[in-house]
Amino acid sequence: MSMSAVVLIIEDNRSLAESVGFYLESRGMEVDYAADGGEGYRLAVENRYDAIILDGHLPRMDGLDVVRALRREARISTPIIMATGRDTLDDKLAGLEDGVDDYLTKPFATQELEARLRAVIRRNRKEVARQVLKVGDLSFDPTCHRVRRGDRELELSPVSAKLLTILMRESPRVVSRREIERELWGDDLPDSDALRSHLYNVRKAIDRGFDTPLLHTVQSAGYRIADLPPGQRPPRVAAAVV
DSSP states (O other), X not given: OOOOOEEEEEOSOXXXXXXXXXXXHHTTOEEEEESSHHHXXXXXXXXXXSEEEEOSSOSSSOHHHHHHXXXXXXXXXXXXXXXXXXXXXXXXXXXXXXXXXXXXXXXXXXXXXXXXXXXXXXXXHHHHHHSOEEETXXXXXXXXXXXXXXXXXXXXXXXXXXXXXHHXXXXXXXXXXXXXXXXXXXXXXXXXXXXXXXHHHHHHXXXXXXXXXXXXXXXXXXXXXXXXXXXXXXXXXXXXXX
């Protein structure tokens, strides 16, 4: 069974990275590559991934240093599977304590890596779904699909509610159209106006009748939900364009 997910592989062994990447792509996933720790850290901070496969020994920035920087400095909670030749108990405990979600010792079977990858992605998606999301005076409990702004309860369709979940979960980050469409529909994209319609419905539900807009269009970049100071808010005319 395929899984719609975007995975970052940080691995300096090119043939291994390509082999794993081709396999995961054949299983329905999208894959990005980085050949060193510094580049891997940059990609992990600048993009959203469902999981990261990380080598322990890397040029420029060691694997555990990448984990520490992502968890402690960038505050990124993307699931990380460390796939490495470091196989002692102390190595594994150090990795898990620093924020690694799972540990796989080289050499490994690609099918086992896929199984572990699916497990951490499913677990992370369920954990995100259980959280009550809050931005400003807007709150959303995905477990019961209850959306409130201030003292007003809001109604959203299931797809618009999922769109709201994505934007609130990533707030205040700008989320690209491609990211949103992939998470909403996978590879089976609807017609080009579908996302536009759902963005309009979300904006109408959460912003109409309120003084402070929360859903913002960022020209040529994407969309975000954020409680911005007055000086940082786009003009209302621009914000209405989706």
